[in-house]
Amino acid sequence: MLKINKYPKIGIRPIIDGRLGGVRESLEEKTMSMAKAVAELFKKELKYPDGKPYECVIADSCIGGVKEAVNCEEKFKAENVGVSLSVTPCWAYGTETMDLDPHIPKAIWGFNGTERPGGVYLAATLAAHNQKGLPAFGIYGKDVQDLNDGDITEDVQEKLLSFARAGMAVALMKGKSYLAIGSVSMGIAGSAVDPDFFQTFLGMRNEYVDSTEVLRRIEKGIYAKEEYEKALAWTKKNCREGEDYNEEEKQRSREQKDEDWEFVVKMTLIIRDLMEGNPKLKEIGFGEESFGHEAIVSGFQGQRQWTDFLPNGDFSEAILNSSFDWNGIRSPYLVATENDALNGVSMLFNYLLTNTAQIFADVRTYWSPEAVERVTGWKPEGRAENGFIHLINSGSATLDGSGRQTRDGKPVMKPHWEITEEEVEDCLEATTWYPASLGYFRGGGYSSNFLTKGGMPVTMCRINLVKGIGPTLQIAEGWSIDLPENAHNTLDARTDRTWPTTWFVPRLTDDVAFSDVYSVMNNWGSNHAAISYSHIGKDLITLASMLRIPVCMHNVAPGEIFRPTAWNSFGMDKEGSDYRACQTYGPLYKG
Numbered sequence: 001m002l003k004i005n006k007y008p009k010i011g012i013r014p015i016i017d018g019r020l021g022g023v024r025e026s027l028e029e030k031t032m033s034m035a036k037a038v039a040e041l042f043k044k045e046l047k048y049p050d051g052k053p054y055e056c057v058i059a060d061s062c063i064g065g066v067k068e069a070v071n072c073e074e075k076f077k078a079e080n081v082g083v084s085l086s087v088t089p090c091w092a093y094g095t096e097t098m099d100l101d102p103h104i105p106k107a108i109w110g111f112n113g114t115e116r117p118g119g120v121y122l123a124a125t126l127a128a129h130n131q132k133g134l135p136a137f138g139i140y141g142k143d144v145q146d147l148n149d150g151d152i153t154e155d156v157q158e159k160l161l162s163f164a165r166a167g168m169a170v171a172l173m174k175g176k177s178y179l180a181i182g183s184v185s186m187g188i189a190g191s192a193v194d195p196d197f198f199q200t201f202l203g204m205r206n207e208y209v210d211s212t213e214v215l216r217r218i219e220k221g222i223y224a225k226e227e228y229e230k231a232l233a234w235t236k237k238n239c240r241e242g243e244d245y246n247e248e249e250k251q252r253s254r255e256q257k258d259e260d261w262e263f264v265v266k267m268t269l270i271i272r273d274l275m276e277g278n279p280k281l282k283e284i285g286f287g288e289e290s291f292g293h294e295a296i297v298s299g300f301q302g303q304r305q306w307t308d309f310l311p312n313g314d315f316s317e318a319i320l321n322s323s324f325d326w327n328g329i330r331s332p333y334l335v336a337t338e339n340d341a342l343n344g345v346s347m348l349f350n351y352l353l354t355n356t357a358q359i360f361a362d363v364r365t366y367w368s369p370e371a372v373e374r375v376t377g378w379k380p381e382g383r384a385e386n387g388f389i390h391l392i393n394s395g396s397a398t399l400d401g402s403g404r405q406t407r408d409g410k411p412v413m414k415p416h417w418e419i420t421e422e423e424v425e426d427c428l429e430a431t432t433w434y435p436a437s438l439g440y441f442r443g444g445g446y447s448s449n450f451l452t453k454g455g456m457p458v459t460m461c462r463i464n465l466v467k468g469i470g471p472t473l474q475i476a477e478g479w480s481i482d483l484p485e486n487a488h489n490t491l492d493a494r495t496d497r498t499w500p501t502t503w504f505v506p507r508l509t510d511d512v513a514f515s516d517v518y519s520v521m522n523n524w525g526s527n528h529a530a531i532s533y534s535h536i537g538k539d540l541i542t543l544a545s546m547l548r549i550p551v552c553m554h555n556v557a558p559g560e561i562f563r564p565t566a567w568n569s570f571g572m573d574k575e576g577s578d579y580r581a582c583q584t585y586g587p588l589y590k591g
């Protein structure tokens with residue numbers, strides 16, 4: 001992950017009834033202690049992509065009126081606050097104290113304690129936000145608490161954390177780049193980078209580098225030589241080369257294959273350097289190249305042109321998307337294969353909400369139970385009984401996706417700071433690097449192959465651009481599954497057995513798009529999806545609402561959906577109100 005010098009902070013605004021002479025004085029301690037308790041919760045539960053705890057900034061004083069609100073605003077600006085949370089146990093004066101910044105996610109927690117009307121301030125100020133077109137999230141506990149009760153109840157914690165995670169994702173994207181290396185891959189519309197989408201919906205920049213820049217740097221030696229030697233040695237030791245399935249007469253010679261390893265290792269260093277820069281390049285006389293492109297996510301076109309004569313990008317994409325390399329365990333660098341920028345953003349959303357590496361995949365095949373039985377003789381049972389979806393793409397599936405990391409004995413994908421050296425070895429051990437299929441990749445190279453362990457809760461998502469609507473988000477929570485070995489081998493062999501496979505089963509619901517597994521694939525809006533560990537659908541929905549991106553498909557329970565309260569004013573049907581609200585408010589950074 002791009003090294004970020006100054007992470008955005010969460011600003012906490014203790015709101016108080018400004019009446020001196022008794023009322024305010026009686027509430028100062030309670031109000032400020034709410035703010036401190038929330039800051040402690042965020043620091044304890046939430047981490048930046050580098051593993052450090054979230055930083056919070058609390059206003060210097062409680063905010064009882066506009067002067068203190070402005071003082072707070074000035075402090076937040078100086079402290080690089082990117083998310084704003086107001087907390088209060090009492091009545092206060094909405095429009096005099098509210099946060100009016102139109103570009104940062106905001107929420108208000110009104111303490112449910114009836115000695116003072118915290119809930120009334122919450123409702124009044126949310127109404128003000130709605131009247132002013134500044135959507136805000138409302139947080140209000142289910143059960144009344146005693147005024148001197150300093151605990152944050154479970155239900156309030158859950159909303160505070162969901163809001164903070166999604167709000168921080170919005171803040172982390174802002175001002176960072178999507179770096180396109182190359183252009184449109186094989187007519188994939190998602191590769192046609194739409195700068196207006198990045199700018200107005202995500203507040204992101206677009207950087208473009210022709211693929212020849214990678215070749216230039218290889219040929220001119222614009223990479224850190226020492227690191228290259230270390231990387232090549234690590235690769236030879238840890239990346240097992242598989243059998244060459246190409247036709248005998250077409251196979252690349254051993255010498256060519258060794259050159260391919262050298263080439264793809266250099267590509268990997270160079271793509272990373274293009275994303276985040278590398279001070280070592282300045283030491284060897286390449287000052288401009290040492291800066292990089294501030295890319296929080298990138299895409300490599302690869303196919304075609306490049307791969308028609310040069311080794312493919314699969315090794316680079318897979319290693320960069322993983323949580324480790326020759327320098328050890330580290331946060332992943334998000335790289336979308338085929339330069340599918342929309343899938344790159346989908347990976348980015350997942351990553352910023354979980355700090356875990358991402359699987360990029362084609363949503364390739366729906367296998368009905370009948371077809372599976374016909375082809376393999378195995379009648380799907382258990383979670384597979386209604387059929388399953390084959391997720392597979394050459395290249396940018398993280399090796400963490402092999403499911404070789406564990407927590408309580410179960411397969412998981414972890415934030416990098418929880419991963420052990422043994423788990424890195426297991427992920428590498430589970431991966432075979434086959435000589436690339438020369439039919440697709442005429443220039444050779446290698447493809448990563450692994451089989452995702454079943455039993456992992458996962459979430460598949462995808463941003464699509466739809467003319468007339470703009471971006472929409474679709475989400476499918478489900479699980480990875482295991483197939484009997486012979487069934488896997490038979491089905492996988494019908495596809496591209498040198499690529500990484502995840503067998504996926506979505507959770508079915510009564511909704512039409514989730515009525516059966518076939519419908520999930522049939523309703524998927526693109527060839528690609530980004531797959532994250534754990535069920536993060538509700539956080540994705542919260543994030544999408546902050547960005548005013550409507551959600552066209554999801555299997556999250558209605559009671560889990562958390563959006564700004566303004567959405568309620570657009571009707572009781574959750575999906576329609578989402579579309580109407582997003583359309584009314586328009587992109588967050590529409591200017």
Ligand SMILES: C[C@H](O)[C@@H](O)[C@@H](O)C(=O)CO
Nearest residue numbers: 303338362393394440527
């Ligand atoms: C067959 C193509 O070359 C592959 O790249 C294809 O499987 C894709 O991934 C298209 O998204």
Ligand SMILES: [Mn+2]
Nearest residue numbers: 338361362393
């Ligand atoms: Mn693809």
